Amino acid sequence: MNLGLSVKLKADFERLSARSQAVARWMIDHPADVALLTTREQARRAGVSPATMTRLAQRFGFKGYDDVRKLYADAMRGRPESFRGRAQELVSRRADEGDAALVQDIFASLVPHLQALSSPGAVKRLTAAADLIAKAKRVFCLGLRSTFSVVYIFHYVRSLFGAASVLVDGAGDTGIDVLRTIGRGDVLLAVTVRPYTQHTLKAVCYAKEKGARIVAVTDSELSPLAPFADEILIVDTETPSFFHSMTPAFAAIECLAALIAARRGRETLKALVQSEEQLSAFGTYILPSKKSRAKT
Amino acid sequence: MNLGLSVKLKADFERLSARSQAVARWMIDHPADVALLTTREQARRAGVSPATMTRLAQRFGFKGYDDVRKLYADAMRGRPESFRGRAQELVSRRADEGDAALVQDIFASLVPHLQALSSPGAVKRLTAAADLIAKAKRVFCLGLRSTFSVVYIFHYVRSLFGAASVLVDGAGDTGIDVLRTIGRGDVLLAVTVRPYTQHTLKAVCYAKEKGARIVAVTDSELSPLAPFADEILIVDTETPSFFHSMTPAFAAIECLAALIAARRGRETLKALVQSEEQLSAFGTYILPSKKSRAKT
DNA sequence: AAAAATATGAAACATCTGTTGTAACAGCGT
DNA sequence: ACGCTGTTACAACAGATGTTTCATATTTTT
Numbered sequence: 001m002n003l004g005l006s007v008k009l010k011a012d013f014e015r016l017s018a019r020s021q022a023v024a025r026w027m028i029d030h031p032a033d034v035a036l037l038t039t040r041e042q043a044r045r046a047g048v049s050p051a052t053m054t055r056l057a058q059r060f061g062f063k064g065y066d067d068v069r070k071l072y073a074d075a076m077r078g079r080p081e082s083f084r085g086r087a088q089e090l091v092s093r094r095a096d097e098g099d100a101a102l103v104q105d106i107f108a109s110l111v112p113h114l115q116a117l118s119s120p121g122a123v124k125r126l127t128a129a130a131d132l133i134a135k136a137k138r139v140f141c142l143g144l145r146s147t148f149s150v151v152y153i154f155h156y157v158r159s160l161f162g163a164a165s166v167l168v169d170g171a172g173d174t175g176i177d178v179l180r181t182i183g184r185g186d187v188l189l190a191v192t193v194r195p196y197t198q199h200t201l202k203a204v205c206y207a208k209e210k211g212a213r214i215v216a217v218t219d220s221e222l223s224p225l226a227p228f229a230d231e232i233l234i235v236d237t238e239t240p241s242f243f244h245s246m247t248p249a250f251a252a253i254e255c256l257a258a259l260i261a262a263r264r265g266r267e268t269l270k271a272l273v274q275s276e277e278q279l280s281a282f283g284t285y286i287l288p289s290k291k292s293r294a295k296t
Numbered sequence: 297m298n299l300g301l302s303v304k305l306k307a308d309f310e311r312l313s314a315r316s317q318a319v320a321r322w323m324i325d326h327p328a329d330v331a332l333l334t335t336r337e338q339a340r341r342a343g344v345s346p347a348t349m350t351r352l353a354q355r356f357g358f359k360g361y362d363d364v365r366k367l368y369a370d371a372m373r374g375r376p377e378s379f380r381g382r383a384q385e386l387v388s389r390r391a392d393e394g395d396a397a398l399v400q401d402i403f404a405s406l407v408p409h410l411q412a413l414s415s416p417g418a419v420k421r422l423t424a425a426a427d428l429i430a431k432a433k434r435v436f437c438l439g440l441r442s443t444f445s446v447v448y449i450f451h452y453v454r455s456l457f458g459a460a461s462v463l464v465d466g467a468g469d470t471g472i473d474v475l476r477t478i479g480r481g482d483v484l485l486a487v488t489v490r491p492y493t494q495h496t497l498k499a500v501c502y503a504k505e506k507g508a509r510i511v512a513v514t515d516s517e518l519s520p521l522a523p524f525a526d527e528i529l530i531v532d533t534e535t536p537s538f539f540h541s542m543t544p545a546f547a548a549i550e551c552l553a554a555l556i557a558a559r560r561g562r563e564t565l566k567a568l569v570q571s572e573e574q575l576s577a578f579g580t581y582i583l584p585s586k587k588s589r590a591k592t
Numbered sequence: 593a594a595a596a597a598t599a600t601g602a603a604a605c606a607t608c609t610g611t612t613g614t615a616a617c618a619g620c621g622t
Numbered sequence: 623a624c625g626c627t628g629t630t631a632c633a634a635c636a637g638a639t640g641t642t643t644c645a646t647a648t649t650t651t652t
Contacts, residue, residue: 017629017630018630019630032372032373033373036332036369036372038610039609040608040610048630049630049631050631051610051612051630051631051632052630053610054610054611054612055611055630064610064611065611066611076328076332076372077328077329077332099419099422099423099426100416102554103413103418103422103551103555106414106547106550107414107547107551111407111411114407114410118400118402118403118404120396122399123395123396123399126399127396130395145452145580146449146452146453148448148452149449149546150445152444152445152448153442153445153542156441156444156445157442157539195582196581196582197581198580198581198582201582219325220321220324220325221306221324221325222321222324224582239554241557241558243453243553245550247543247546247547247550250542250543251402251406251543254402254541254542254543255398255399255403257539258398258402258535258537259395261537261539262395283494284493284494285491286491286492286493286494286497313598313599313600314599314600315600315601334638334639334640335640336639336640344600345600345601345602346601346639346640347600347602347641347642347643348599348600349640350641350642351599351600360640361640362641
C-alpha cells in the first residue's frame with residue numbers, strides 16, 4: 001500500500017515553498033509519526049509552525065492537517081482502500097441521510113472485516129485449520145443461534161463434497177447427543193461469538209476431553225473457546241447498526257470449506273458428480289434447458 | 297506486534313472488573329486503534345466511560361491511559377513491514393503460492409459483490425423490500441439447501457426483534473406445510489440461486505395464488521422467481537473457486553433485517569430487551585462478569 | 593441484613609488541540 | 623525607494639482531550 005499523498009508530495013515537491021518542502025520531507029521520512037503524533041508535535045519536529053502544517057494540507061485539498069493524519073492512520077491499519085471508501089461513503093451520505101446511509105455504512109464496514117481475513121496472519125490460521133480438518137476422520141459442526149447459519153453452510157458444502165460431516169443439531173433438542181461418539185481423530189468445528197453460548201463451550205470441553213481436536217471460530221483471542229482450541233479463527237462482528245453481523249464469519253467458513261475441498265482435490269470432484277446425479281434423480285433442481293416438468 | 301502489556305492484560309484478565317475486562321478485550325482485539333485513536337474515542341468504541349480507561353491504565357502502573365497509547369504507538373513504529381507497501385509486497389508474493397492465493401482471491405472477489413449491494417439501484421430495492429416486509433402481517437422465510445443459511449439468519453434476527461416470522465423448515469419434510477395458512481397480508485421471503493430449487497418455485501407460485509406478496513432474493517433478473525416477485529434482490533454468487541458463495545446473499549439479508557428493525561424502531565428495542573431477559577433466564581449465554589454459575 | 597469495599601459514570605477541570613486572523617518578513621519588478 | 627506578492631510565525635479562539643472528583647450503584651464481607 002502506498003500513500004497517494006506521498007506520491008503527490010514528491011511530484012509537487014519542487015513547486016512547494018521552502019517551509020512546505022521541509023514539512024514534506026519530514027512527512028516522507030517519518031510516515032509513522034504522521035499517523036501517531038499531534039499536528040503541533042509534528043510541526044515542532046519538522047521545525048515549522050503548526051499553521052504551516054494546516055496550510056500545506058489545505059493546499060492539497062484537505063480540510064485540514066487532521067484529515068492527513070487520519071489518512072496515514074488508515075494506511076497504517078493496513079486498509080488500503082479505506083480512504084476511497086470513506087470518501088464515497090461521505091458523498092452518498094450527503095445524498096441521502098436515511099436508509100441509504102445505513103446500507104452504505106453496513107457494507108462499508110464489512111469490507112475491512114473481509115480484508116482482515118486475507119491478511120497474512122489470518123491466512124495462516126485458515127490454512128492451519130484447513131490442514132487439521134482435512135486430516136480428520138469426521139468433522140462435527142456446532143454453532144447455536146445466530147452462528148447456526150455459519151455451521152450449516154459449512155456442513156452443507158462439506159456434504160456436497162462427500163466428506164464426513166455431522167451437523168450438531170436435531171429436532172427435540174437432541175442435538176448434542178451426536179457428540180457421544182466423538183473421539184480421537186475427529187474434529188469439532190465450533191462457532192460462537194459474543195455473547196458466547198453456554199452449550200457451545202460445554203460441548204467443546206466435552207469433545208476435548210474425549211480426545212477430539214477443536215477448530216474454533218470466534219470473535220476474540222479472549223473467547224472462552226480459545227483455551228481449548230487447537231486452531232482458532234478470529235472474525236469481526238461489529239457493524240454501525242446495533243446488532244452484530246455474521247457475514248465475516250460466514251465468509252471465513254466458506255473460504256475454509258474451499259481450502260479443504262482443494263486439499264481433497266480429485267476426491268472432491270468425484271463426490272460432486274455423485275451429488276449432482278443424486279439431486280437430479282430426485283428432481284431437486286429446475287433444469288436449465290427446456291421446460292421444467294414439475295412432478296409431485 | 298509484541299506488546300508486553302497485552303500479555304499482562306491476558307494474564308490478569310480474570311482478576312479485572314467487568315468494565316475493565318471489556319476494555320482489555322477491546323484493546324487486545326484492536327491493538328492498532330489503541331495507538332491511533334483518542335482515549336475518549338476508544339472508550340466510546342469499547343462501550344465504557346473514559347474514566348475507566350484511565351483507571352485501567354493506572355492499575356497497571358501507568359500514570360494514565362495516554363502512556364498506554366504511547367506504548368502502543370512505539371510498538372507500531374517498530375514494525376514498518378505493515379507500512380510503506382512492504383505489507384502488500386508480502387501479500388502479493390505469497391499470493392502466488394497456492395492456499396494464500398485462493399484465500400486472497402475469494403475475499404477479493406467478495407468485496408466488489410458487496411459494493412454492488414450498496415449501489416443506488418440495490419439500495420432502492422433493499423428499501424422497497426424492507427417497506428413491504430415491515431408492513432406485512434407475517435413473514436414466511438423459505439430457502440432450501442445452500443440458501444437455508446441465509447433465511448435462517450433472517451428468521452433468527454427477526455425473531456429476536458419480536459416480529460412475526462415463520463421459518464419454512466421442519467423435521468420429516470413437513471416444512472412446506474406451514475405455508476398452508478399463508479394469505480393476503482403475508483409476505484413470502486424466498487431465496488434461491490442457480491441451480492434453482494424446484495420446491496422454492498412451487499412454494500412461490502402457491503403463495504402468490506393465495507394472495508401473499510413475494511420478496512425474492514436470487515442471482516439474476518432471469519431467475520424463475522422473477523415473474524412472481526413483488527420485490528426482487530439480486531445478489532452475486534461467483535467466486536474464483538469452483539463453488540458458489542452465499543456470502544453476498546447473506547450480507548444482503550442481514551442488511552435487509554437491519555432496515556426492517558430500524559423501521560420498527562422503539563418496538564424493536566422493547567422486543568430485544570424481552571429476548572435478552574428470556575435468554576438470560578434460561579442461562580443460554582455465558583455471563584460476562586465473574587463466576588458464571590452454569591445451570592442444567 | 594447491614595456495613596464496608598469496590599466499581600462505575602456524569603460532570604468538572606485544567607490543559608492541549610487544530611485552525612484561523614493578523615502582522616511581519618523576504619523576494620522581486622518597477 | 624516603493625509597492626506588491628506570497629510565506630511564515632505568533633497569538634487567539636473554540637472545541638476537544640485526558641484526568642480527577644464525587645455521588646451513585648454494585649459487589650463482597652461481616
